[in-house]
Amino acid sequence: MALKKAMGILVLSTQAVIGYDYHIQTRDAGLSWGDLSATDYGTIVQERFARARTRETVRAAAQQDGQGLSLWGEASSYGKRLLTGGPSGGEQVAEVQNGEEAPPPVCIRRGNVADC
Numbered sequence: 001m002a003l004k005k006a007m008g009i010l011v012l013s014t015q016a017v018i019g020y021d022y023h024i025q026t027r028d029a030g031l032s033w034g035d036l037s038a039t040d041y042g043t044i045v046q047e048r049f050a051r052a053r054t055r056e057t058v059r060a061a062a063q064q065d066g067q068g069l070s071l072w073g074e075a076s077s078y079g080k081r082l083l084t085g086g087p088s089g090g091e092q093v094a095e096v097q098n099g100e101e102a103p104p105p106v107c108i109r110r111g112n113v114a115d116c
Contacts, residue, residue, distance in 0.1 A: 021045075 025044050026036045107116040 022036065022041055023033065025041060026033060029036060107114045109115075
């Protein structure tokens with residue numbers, strides 16, 4: 001009995017997820033509900049999986065070459081370049097500071113007082 005309930009929940013959940021995804025894809029295509037055919041929806045899903053596989057293979061190949069960094073590795077490398085003052089770090093900061101005006105101050109309003 002518990003197996004039947006679990007399978008029912010699984011089937012219902014799967015249908016709900018597919019229905020919601022179909023709704024999102026139909027809306028993004030600018031169509032109304034039911035205008036996107038099943039073959040077109042299947043093509044969209046296959047393209048998404050193909051893009052994900054391509055992204056993963058490129059990421060894996062880059063990591064094997066030693067060039068690939070994780071998201072946090074990329075973020076830390078930006079900070080490292082800015083702080084080390086190397087050819088791509090400190091000079092970029094100086095160029096930005098010399099080439100652009102300072103941004104306007106941000107004011108935070110707390111009650112009746114604006115703190116800028």
